[in-house]
Amino acid sequence: MKMKRMMIFFLLMMLSCPFCFAKEASEQEAAQEQETEHFMAGLLESNFEGTPYTALVRITDVERKGDEMLYPTFIFKCEVLETYKGKHLKRVEYWRGLEAPPQHFPIGKSLIVSLFINQEDGRYYLGDNGYDLPATEPLIDLARRLTKNMEKKKAQSVTLPE
Numbered sequence: 082m083k084m085k086r087m088m089i090f091f092l093l094m095m096l097s098c099p100f101c102f103a104k105e106a107s108e109q110e111a112a113q114e115q116e117t118e119h120f121m122a123g124l125l126e127s128n129f130e131g132t133p134y135t136a137l138v139r140i141t142d143v144e145r146k147g148d149e150m151l152y153p154t155f156i157f158k159c160e161v162l163e164t165y166k167g168k169h170l171k172r173v174e175y176w177r178g179l180e181a182p183p184q185h186f187p188i189g190k191s192l193i194v195s196l197f198i199n200q201e202d203g204r205y206y207l208g209d210n211g212y213d214l215p216a217t218e219p220l221i222d223l224a225r226r227l228t229k230n231m232e233k234k235k236a237q238s239v240t241l242p243e
Contacts, residue, residue: 128195134167143186152178191216
């Protein structure tokens with residue numbers, strides 16, 4: 082009888098362990114995802130402050146333009162879904178150098194981009210320290226809040242003539 086109880090106890094322990102490990106793994110994944118999201122939010126805030134144009138875009142086409150910026154250079158052609166900072170555009174094309182370009186670009190993928198504008202020719206481009214970030218709901222919400230904060234600051238800094 083003792084042996085039977087021990088066997089049942091042992092089997093129950095063995096069966097419950099995979100669930101414990103799965104729960105622990107999913108908690109670790111969730112923590113890693115939250116850390117990544119926090120890191121990307123910091124990048125978005127920094128890019129928003131440091132660039133003249135930020136928008137939510139959907140990639141419609143990508144064209145290789147040679148090796149103009151030390152790396153293979155591509156033009157990302159995008160539909161603008163929402164503008165957060167800068168001129169409101171329906172479409173934007175931006176230049177980007179990629180050290181290790183993928184074999185297939187994510188046509189149809191939505192991104193949040195913060196771009197510089199070349200003063201000589203008006204080209205939009207992703208700068209050396211620039212990022213195009215995934216269009217997750219938390220990052221889209223943050224971009225909207227940054228836009229509202231920027232608009233509030235502008236409104237407060239406008240002085241009325243006496």
